[in-house]
Amino acid sequence: MRRKADASHAAQAAERWFAARGWTVFDFQRQVWHAAAAGRSGLLHAGTGSGKTYAVWFGALLHAEPALGTLPAPAAAAQGLRVLWITPMRALAADTLRALQAPLADLLPHWQAGMRTGDTGAGERARQMRSLPQALVTTPESLSLLLSQADARQRFARLDAVIVDEWHELMGNKRGVQVQLALARLRRWRPQLAVWGLSATLGNLPQAMQALLGEAVARDGVLVRGEQRKRIVIDTLLPPQPARFAWAGHLGMQMLPAVAAEIEASASTLVFTNTRSQAELWYQNLLQARPDWAGVIALHHGSLDREVRDWVEQGLREGRLKAVVCTSSLDLGVDFTPVERVLQIGSPRGVARLLQRAGRSGHSPGRVSRATLVPTNSLELVEAAAVQQSMAAGQVEQRPVPDAPLDVLVQHLVTVALGGGFRPEELLDEVRGAWSYRRLREDQWQWALDFVVRGGQSLTAYPEYHRVRADADGVYRVGLPAIARRHRMNIGTIVSDASLHVQYLRGGRIGVIEEGFIARLRPGDRFLFGGRMLEFVRVHEMTAWVRRATSGSGAVPRWQGGRLPLSSTLAHAVLDQLEEAAQGRYAPPEMQAVRPLLELQQAWSALPTAQRLVVESLKSREGHHLFFYPFAGRLVHVGLASLLAWRLAREQPATFSIAVNDYGIELLSASDAGLAQLEFGAPHALFSEERLLEDILASLNATELSQRRFREIARIAGLVSQGYPEQPKSARQLQASSALFFEVFRKHDAGNLLLTQAQTEVLEQELELQRLRATLAELRRRQLTLARLARPTPFALPLMVERFREKLSTEKLADRVARMLAELERAADKSMKGKP
Structure with a gap:
């Protein structure tokens, strides 16, 4: 009874704290408070800026301290970690910490809140090693490091609640699996632990909650949906004269004056781009168009130095910046109340991404969020109409959860062996409590255990891979200090290409850049980075030394993984819009703007829809072209194009050149073998x-693709080390080391499950095999329309440009496309003459 009365008093104290600030407590916040205070776990799904942080934070406080708002507790009772807050990004940790500290001074003055990430200084780390604060904000990697300490169980002995922020960003990758395993470990030590996740813009909520809580806990879990009070307005900045022929990015800077006018009309704007390269170009061009904005517009992306990003974020908070050109580095978490507008350059490629970015404007409960789409080619107008349709229908992408990645499990085994040791039968039961490993087979477990104990079948002769051994009591621990040091240095699942620091010869660091880009530069070459034109001088000790370039243009770095694929949800919505256009209905303003292009496509060929697969045939001086339009996204099209080329060539020998984009596929060959099979064979057998x-x-x-993927797996599994902080290994060194293991396993240990995982990840992640299978089923159901062309259609031209882009420099590409466009426009004028 006493605890119940304390809980009621604590809830009243929380309500008073809100009221003192003129805030209203929403019903969904109270729902979380009551569930958490009762010790239940769950997932809160609410839009950005809706108040979900304080919903789970106060819930955790009510669970951990029913006497919230009363006299301070004795010092002895206050010691120890009580609430753990996991954030996916170090950049969010400081802002989160400030938000969590705000109520503590009034309600729990004897509590301390701290932060532990890769940016935490050595002095603070040392203090935390002696005693952790009551509330700790950390990342998945830093949590795993804490679990690797010999006294880890004692450190978490008083833990009452864990909150996982931005769960939708974690659940679909290996960092989320790392969190699952960490939570399973904490639940074994603290069975009554309350776990809450925060999520936004997610389609598969029940599965998200199961992945967070584990199958057993999720049965009693609470799924709370935040109130939809926040109004989101999405509109499109229409180009004055959308072209009838589109190719990727060709509108681009033609929209610059309109974008500058939108920025001018608002007090503050975030200009989102999909890639860091695009952000660099837009920032530079905005400054050239408006030199008077120097100092009030800024650039923000993940490769810039931490100090630069901190300055930009602080400028947004204080309202000093009029606009920031940014990437996904500002998608999450940081509270930018002054920001009025969001501009999205190019298609967001997904509904969830646009919702997330729209929420950065009006980032507080009750305020309207607005995002304006800025198309970079005419076809993106169709995507703009489609994304608004999907949002109105509440259709948001689902995020799949990885299934039993063994490289993460191998790393976790060594972490647990360091953190007090384990007994295999107990740890297996614990690991199966993590959603991704709920169906872990006994043979997989035994293989992973054998791999960390003796290096598996092929590394038994190398003591450095005998990382874990059983002591006299049957407890498995790490025996050698050198292995322990190396493991702690490489904990984590974030794997990227090796990067170099970019630094002035006389001055500070600007950021980091991928080694592969710098390797192509010669001294004196110019490149655009950090919004500045730089001249490359030399590379020394993993640093690219540069000076300011006085004038001229230069290359723009292209980072790996730059192009975002069209999501399945948005792809289907695009086909719905094309179906409407095929029926002569152009209701949205975006579709009215792109109508000339679509009508020309229909006149020369046909419009693809969910019921019709359009295949176009064209003979040119280059050979015989086949264009397919599945509208399944770039990643699916890579696998589908190779599959179609293989199957066509199997029936009649031919060599194909391949080009893909998010809408379609081009197959180019010297003969018309493929066309003959489509006309006279059984075309649906292709699918x-x-x-x-x-x-x-x-x-x-497949071997080359798997070997490339194996580099990441080998790093996570601890086979290769990234080196030390001041002496990182280069991409070439990592690739060479991992390639050696790949060949050894392939020749002498063909059953090695890490090889199997590499192949599976290539199929599932790089080629989206499940989505490819679903696409084939859809294509078989569609009616095939085969169109013989006299010239490229508006849908075919972008695919041809994709192929040209691989062979031609930017200048030569622009010249060739300009010639083609002139010819096509003349043909279009003639064929559409007299039509309304």
Whole structure:
């Protein structure tokens, strides 16, 4: 009874704290408070800026301290970690910490809140090693480091609640799996632990909650949906004269004056781009167009130095900046109340991404969020109409959860062996409590255990891979200090290409850049980075030394993974819009603007829809072209193009050149063998799911793809080390080391499950095999329309440009496209003459 009365008093204290600030407590916040105070776990799904942080934070406080708002507790009772807050990004940790500290001074003055990330200084780390604060904000990697300490169980002995922020960003990757395993460990030590996740813009909420809580806990879990009070307005900045022929990015800077006018009309704006390269170009061009904005517009992306990003974020908070050109580095978490507008350059490629970015404006409960889409080619107008349709229908992408990645498990085994040790049968039960490993087979477990104990079948002769051994009591621990040091230095699942620091010869650091880009530069070459034109001088000790370039233009770095694929949800919405256009209905303003292009496509060929697969045939001086329009996204099209080329060539020998984009596929060959099969063969056999896996592996250089993927797996599993902080290994060194292991395993340990994982990840992540299978089923159901062309259609031209881009410099590409456009426009004028 006493605890119940304390809980009621604590809830009243929380309500008073809100009221003192003129805030209203929403019903969904109270729902979380009551559930958490009762010790239940769950997932809160609410839009950005809706008040979900304080919903779970006060819930955790009510659970941990029913006497919230009363006299301070005795000093002895206050010691120890009580609430753990996990954030996906170090950049969010400081802002989160400030938000969590705000109520403590009034309600729990004897509590301390701290932060532990890769940016935490050595002095603070040392203090935390002696005693952790009552509330700790940390990242998945830093949590794993804490779990690797020999006294880890004692450190978490008083833990009452764990909050995982931005769970939708974590659940679909290996960092989320790392969190799952960490939570399973904490639940074993603290069975009554309350775990809450925060999520926004997510389609598969029940699965998200199961992945967070584990199958057993999720049965009693609470799924809370935040109130939809926040109004989101999405509109499009229409180009004055949308072209009838589009190619990727060709509108681009033609929209610069309109974008500058939108920025001018608002007090503060975030200009989102999809890639860091695009952010660099837009920032530079905005400054050239408006030199008077120097100092009030800024650039923000993940490769810039931490100090630069901190300055930009603080400038947003204080309202000193009029605009920031940014990437996904500002998608999450940081509270920018002054920001009025969001501009999205190019298609967001997904509904969830646009919702997340729209929420950065009006970032507080009750305020309207507005995002304006800025198309960079005419076809993106169709995507703009489609994304608004999807949002109105509440259709948001789902995020799949990885299934039992063994590289993460291998790393976790060594972490647990360091953190007090384990007994295999107990740890297996614990690991299966993590959602991704709920169906972990006994043979997989035994393989992983054998791999960390003796290096598996092929590394038994190398003591450095005998990382874990059983002591006299049957407890598995790490025996050698050198292995312990190396493991702690490489904990984590974030794997990227090796990067170099970019630094002035006389001055500070600007940021980091991928080694592969710098390797192509010669001294004196110019490149655009950090919004500045730089001249490359030399590379020394993993640093690219530069000076300011006085004038001229230069290359723009292209980072790996730059191009975002079209999501399945948005792809289907695009086909719905094309179906409407095929029926002569152009209701949205975006579709009215792109109508000339679509009508020309229909006149020369046909419009693809969910019921019709359009295949176009064209003979040119280059050879015979086949264009397919599945509208399944770039990643699916890579696998599908190779599959179609393989199957066509199997029936009649031919060599194909391939180009893909988010809408379609081009196959170019010297003969018309492919066309003949489509006309006289059984075209739907091309889209059969029979022998799909075998044909995909045969059609691609599967060994090369798997070897590249294996580099990441080898790093996570601890086979190769990234080196030390001041002496990181280069991409070439990492690739060479991992390639050596790959070949050893392939020749002498063919059953090595890390090899199997590499192949599976290539198929599932790089080629989206499940989505490819679903696409094939859809294509078989569609009616095939084969169109013989006299010239490229508006849908075909972008695919041809994709292929040209691989062979031609930027200048030569622009010249060739300009010639083609002139010819096509003349033909279009003639064929559409007299039509309304």
